[in-house]
Amino acid sequence: MTAHVPEQTVRTTCPYCGVGCGVLATPDGQGGAGIAGDPQHPANLGRLCSKGSALGETLSLENRLLHPQVDGVRQSWESALGTVAGGLRKVAENHGPEAIAFYLSGQLLTEDYYVANKLAKGFIGTPHVDTNSRLCMSSAVAAHRRAFGSDTVPGCYEDLDEADLIVLTGSNAAWCHPILFRRMVDARARRGTKLVVIDPRKTQTGEEADLHLGIRPGSDTALFSGLLVHLADANALDARYVAEHTAGFEAAIDRARLIVPDRAAVSRLTGLSEAEIGAFYDLFTRTQRVVTAFSMGVNQSAQGTDKGNAIINCHLATGRIGRPGMGPFSLTGQPNAMGGREVGGLANMLAAHMHFAPEEVDRVRRFWSAPNIITGEGMKAVALFEAIQRGKIKALWVMGTNPLVSMPRADMIKEAIAKLDLYVVSEVMADSDTARATGRRTVLLPALAWGEKDGTVTNSERRISRQRRFLKAPGEARPDWAVLADVGRRLGHGHAFSFTSAAAVFRQHASLSAFENNGTRDFDLGALADISDAAYETNAPVQWPLPKRGGSKARLFADGRFYTFDRRARFVAVQAPALAQAVSPERPLVLNTGRVRDHWHTMTRTGKSHRLSAHRAVPFVEVHPDDAARFGLTDGGLAAVSTEHGSAELEVMLTAGVAPGSLFMPMHWSDATASKARVGALVRGIPDPVSGQPELKATPAAVAAVAYRARGYLLSRAMVASPPGWWWARAAVAGGWGLHFATQEGSREVALLMRGLFQGCELAEYADHARGRYRCAVYDGSRLVACLAYAPGEARPDWEAAKALFALDAPETPERRALLSGRTAAATGPVVCACHGVGLDVINAAIAGGAHSVEAVGAACKAGTNCGSCIPEIRKLLPDALARSAA
Known part of the structure; x- marks a missing residue:
């Protein structure tokens, strides 16, 4: 029975991870919306994670970029786009089109991505178009292409329901893909599915596993090479499948034996006991229905492509691919990383999963009537920003991403951007680190956010879903595809960029996928090439390939036919793991990076929600208790983490979940949300030689305790800037903003600061300057405007009770007293x-x-x-x- 949906409710798709959950959004008429999971969407069947559930709390226009700006001055769209087109033309004339680059995002819709790729690679004539998806899943793309001849995810989410063994490697799915993880846990309850988690950290996912393998960082290829050897020695191969549908097995098994000749060698390289290895190998061998799901812990590595192929090798060797409940499965990070792959948003792709064989270049040239079609790969993200630093790239257009926070060696990138002749940023937020950077000529273009834009995204199982508009465009914000098309017309390519709607862009994208295809390419949307505007508006989620004839396929390769020239899959002889992380007496630890449960990327959206900010309110570094004792760190204290490339100051979180000798730091905090916590400034980012994806999981680092005179918090209705020299981290709270801080200033100086900040208001104060303690509450009449607590560093105040009182807006007398005493039972705890x-x-x-x-x-x-x-x-x-x- 179909659930009733109110008439004003809009079916759309979540803008966070690659799961691609369906969302029901019901506008409230005041710029907000009620949010619920869509029970009819096959990705989530009505479930939403914490981030998705809180989407309604992130729709405010606070700090939004609402008007075009040129060099910090508001301009009309006409003037701003004239500056963009004129600047691009000038750079191309003076330095050649290859001096122009685009850096895109898995946050873009497919239609935006398509027009950007067409403009750059077909008409401007620059190959230098890459995306933050390079940091996410490009190693999985490269592994797919080497094995299958195409970037094809073989399976679907239903395989998680039907597997008897799910191996999660490099994936904290319980926090990063929670809706899929609940499907896995449901399968365990329903059919006894076993969960094996392979991760150097014992994450929340590892805590839920039947078997957690805490391997040494970077040793995945050794573990899976050993599995391949074990399968061969145990006569557990699908010999017929290998003989009839694959090539290269002998070279792959020979290499595997060279890397790990026996189980003792696997143990030596991985750090696992032989008993742990045997338990995993035996479980994999005797279980037919196996899904191996891999994510950032595999991809974000200097050997990420080989790790992916080592996994795929084991599935090919057993024929466990493309059938219900079995296969390798790449869990994508971003909502539209797959859509970007489809249109060629990566520098080593052209469009519609085509690359740079002469016949493919000619095919796209003829379809687009593209006069300046590129003929080879461009620079991938790391190399692209290095080229800006060297002065080779003169113009950069950044869309929908925040590289000054997320890219490795981010401080170098900030310096490089200042050298650009033209720096264009299409952005939602006016205060992102990337929007605040400047080149010699800087243009900021206001983009539409989720809820305002209209188009499609593709999730990890190749399912295309609609993101639909349910809010009006604020200010002068415009769709990214429309802005790009406008620039294309200004550059003299009017016919090629005469799009009038997102549906028109999608039709062309689908038509190109089917153009001269005849089943020779995996990506085919021929059945949607002539979709009408009305059908596009109501189109239900569909999986590709979707050719004109034959219908869509949930799974591929069960028939043993791949997209190589001989239709056989390829085993890959992977390289031995390079485990030397170059630690030294100066940098004796290895820094790992990743996500937390309730935040997304650089917090420009989730940072607006007080619910999502409550779980992890400050940037932190996870440290093993043994290392904490070694370096004089205390739980909740502050520490400086430093590498060759940068440093950060973070709160210490002691946990046995990280291995001794390792640190873990989340990626989310930026200069807009913390004083010194940008993880991208620390990591070295050595690229994988095949995929170009940078290593974000293993950077040599040092850690040392940092002492401040005092710690405290400030809650305020409006955002208050932290004074220079303070350590701080900002988080949304109910009714306003909270600031955790640490300072060398005394309580008297802080009291004077509060009086200066809130002149004209009534301050109720408690001061014990001799003991270094100070509290105050600021009122405008009966309304609570702000409150602060300050205490010696070892006695840092807890803000949970104050947050509960601050949410009251106008507290009564007992609550007013409690704010000054610091004693109340009003809180519910963290x-x-x-x-x-x-x-x-x-x-x-x-x-x-x-x-x-x-x-x-x-x-x-x-x-x-x-x-x-x-x-x-x-x-x-x-x-x-x-x-x-x-x-």
């Missing part, structure tokens, strides 16, 4: 379940009241009943015996 806003104290109370299982806790207070990404934390709170019985 947030554990962001979906329902359930705090630690509430969960502990439920457990004390007899909720002795995860399910019982959920029934008592709703925690863990939505996306389930908080379940590992809830399980830790249960008494040991109960937690073991619930496992």
Whole structure:
């Protein structure tokens, strides 16, 4: 039975990860919207994670870029685009078209991506078009192409429901792809599916696993090469499949034996015990229905492509590919990384999954009638920004991404941008680090955000879904595809860029995919090449390939036919793992990077939600207790992490989940949200030689304690800038903004600062300057405007209770006293379940009241009943015996 959907509700797609969940958005008429999961969307069947559930809290126009700017001065669109087109023309005339580059994003819609790629590669004539997806899944693309002859994901999400063994490698899916992870856990409950997690960190996913393998960073190829050897020695190969449908097996197995001649060698390289290795190998060998899902921990590596191929080799050797419940599966990071691959958004692709064979170049040239079609690859992201530093690239157009935070060696990139003759940024937020950077001529173009733009995205299982508009365009913001087409017309290519709608762009994109295809290319949307505007508007999610005849396919390669010239898959003889991370006495640790549960990329969207900011409010570094003792670190204290390329100051989080000798730092904080926490400034980013994807998981680092005189917090209705010299981190709170800070200033200086900041307001103060303690609450009449707590560094104030009172707006007398005393029972504790806003104290109370299982806790207070990404934390709170019985 179809659920009733209100007439004003719009079916759209979540803008976060590559799962591609369907969303029901119901506008409230005031610029916001109610958000729910779409039960009819096959990706999520109504479920949403914490980030998706909070989308309605991220739609404000605060800090939005609403008007074009040239060198910081507001301009009309006519003037701004004249500057862009004139600047591009001038650079091309003076330095050649290859002095122009585009850096795109998996946040763009496919239609935006398509027009950008067409403009650059077909008409401007520059091959230098790359994307932040280079940092996400380009090694998976390269591995697919080497093995299959095409960038084809063989399986679908239903395989997770039907597998008997799911191997997650380099994936903290419980936090990063929680909706898919719940499908895996559901499969375990329903059919006994086993979960193996391979990760140097024991993440929340590892805590839920039947077997966690804490391998040495970078040793994945050794583990899977050993598995290939084991399969051969155990007579567990599908000899017929290998003989009839593959090539290169002998070279691959010979290389595997050279890398790991025996299980002892696997143990030596991976750091795992032979018993752990044997348990994994035996489980893989005896289980027919196996899905191996891999993500950033595999891809973001100097050997990421080989890691992907080592995994694929094991599936080809057993014929476990393209059939229900089996196959290698790349879990994509971004909502439209796949769409970008489809249109050729990577520098080593042309369009429609075509590359640079002469016949492919000619085919695209004829279809586009492109006078300046490129004939070879451009520079990939790392090399592209290095070329800017060298002065080879003179003009750069950045769209929908924040490379000054996310790219490796980000400080170098900031310096490089200042050298550009033309720096164009299509952006939603006016205060992103990338929007605030400047070249010799800087143009900021206001883009549409999620809820305002209209087009398509493709998720990790090749499913194309619509993102639909349900909010009006704010200010003068315009669709990216329309801005690009306007520039194309200004450059004299009017006919090629005469698009009038996103649907028109999509039709051309689909037509190119089918042009002279005849089943020779995997990507084919021929059935949608003539889609009408009305059909485009209502089109349901569909998987490709979708040729004019034959219908779509959920799975590929079960028939043993691939997209190589002889239709055989290729085994790849991978290289031995390079495990030397160049640690030294000066930098004795290895820095790993990744995500947290409730934030996305550089927080330009999720940072607006107080629910999403509550779980991890400050940038942190995870440290093993042994290393903390070695370097004099304390839990909750501050530490400086430094590498050859940069440094950061972060709060210390002690955990046995990271291995001794390792550090973990999340990627989300920027100069807009913290004083010194940009992970991109620290990582070295050595590129994979095949894919060009930079290493983000293994940078030599040092750590040292940092002492400040005092710690504290400031809650305020409006955003308040931190004084120079303070350590700080900003987070959204209910009713305003919160600032954690550390300072060398005394309590008297901080009291004077508050009086200066809030002149004209009433300040209620508690001061004990002799003991270095100070609290104040600021009122405008009865309304609470701000509150601050300051204490010696070792006694840092907890802001949970104050946050609860701050949300009241106009507290009564008891609450006003509590703000100054610092003693109140109003708080619910740090947030554990962001979906329902359930705090630690509430969960502990439920457990004390007899909720002795995860399910019982959920029934008592709703925690863990939505996306389930908080379940590992809830399980830790249960008494040991109960937690073991619930496992």
